Amino acid sequence: MTEKGLDGFFEVFLRKESVFFDKKVLQSGYIPETIPHREEQTKQIANILAPALKRDKPSNIFIYGKTGTGKTLTIKHTTKKLLEIAEKENIPIRVLYINCKLKRSADTEYRLIAQLATELGKSLPATGLPTEEIYKAFLRAVNKNEQNYILILDEIDQLINKTGDSVLYNLTRMNEDTESQISIIGISNDIMFVDNLDPRVRSSLSEEEVVFPPYNALQIQAILKQRAELAFNKDVLEHGVVEKCAAYAARDHGDARRALELLRVAGEVADRKNSRKITISHIDEAEEKIDRDRIIDIVTTQPKQYQLVLYSILSLRKGRGNSIFTGEVYEIYKSLCGKTNTSTLTQRRVSDIISEFDMLGIVNAKVISKGRYGRTREISVEISETVLPKIKTILEDNVRS
DNA sequence: CCTCCACCGGAAAGCCGGGTCA
């Protein structure tokens, strides 16, 4: 494209009609004014938190529900309203929201507490100090201005599974050492999570419990309609589009986030095709695109050793059907390491890497017994045929360099 | 019914690179 052409391109782009009126509405950070089909939960949470306005300590809350059931949204919405009132009436309440899954920021005990302290204005080194020191700093920050603190720990199960429940124990016990009041709201999408907790921690964390059931197809439709109204220009949605989006999402446990993403991407597809309407076939394309992007993203961001392992699996796949075993993979992997001058990991480690691929859903590995011939994992590739060639080229390039 | 394969997968410990502090 020549420079002139590029100017033209941008100009055309600017003038081009879009199906979107306000795309933000479909993005994940958007908090709508009302949350359909969550009235019950909103009310419960509001009831529990309200005492904070009278300077009492609200009970700790444990919230659970599958992904995309509106947990985070509802909590944010409710606390936002609470804060508005508090501000108007001059009541000191501080809400701290932490997502425990965020890598390198709140996924260990040290980092979580450091993050909390940082939010309260203490700047702390990201590493180096004893954990106890970090607690003290946090406590000092909390004590500095006496008030009610509401601590929201999103995806708390991730944190606890990794680091054990001592963090929660320490946090719940902190109230004894301070004049301020700290309430904890734990959000989890694993229902079993509480059962594995230390009984003391469990009883104090789940003084109150709020459950978010999955949405059904009709509810998802309502949500989509509410957002579509704001996000799109008039009359761009072809008949049946919302219904189809909802159906996709309802198919696996009513994940509203996915439904919204699907709708957004479908809009982008329509835009790219200069279509002034979003049609049902755009939905299909969007679904495929989301799937493809996800896998490519996962694969390309893996470290080199992982890519070597995956490449070994893929090269074993052709030729024979779906029965690849750990031992074979390891053999190929070893020779690949030799060829590319990479340090070779132990089989134990490679075995873990295969499990991780399994969890990411790009491979299916189940343990089987071949009787006399030992026990191993039977590995099959879960990448759809349409993306495989692309993945392979990416891997080949990366593996070589 | 027993054996024994070829791994699985938990626990612990080591190494490294990030850092603090006196």
Place this chain on the structure above:
DNA sequence: TGACCCGGCTTTCCGGTGGAGG
């Protein structure tokens, strides 16, 4: 500078095991 801390990645060690074949 050296003692010490945290966290991520690996290695070492090792007990455990489903089921085909004897």
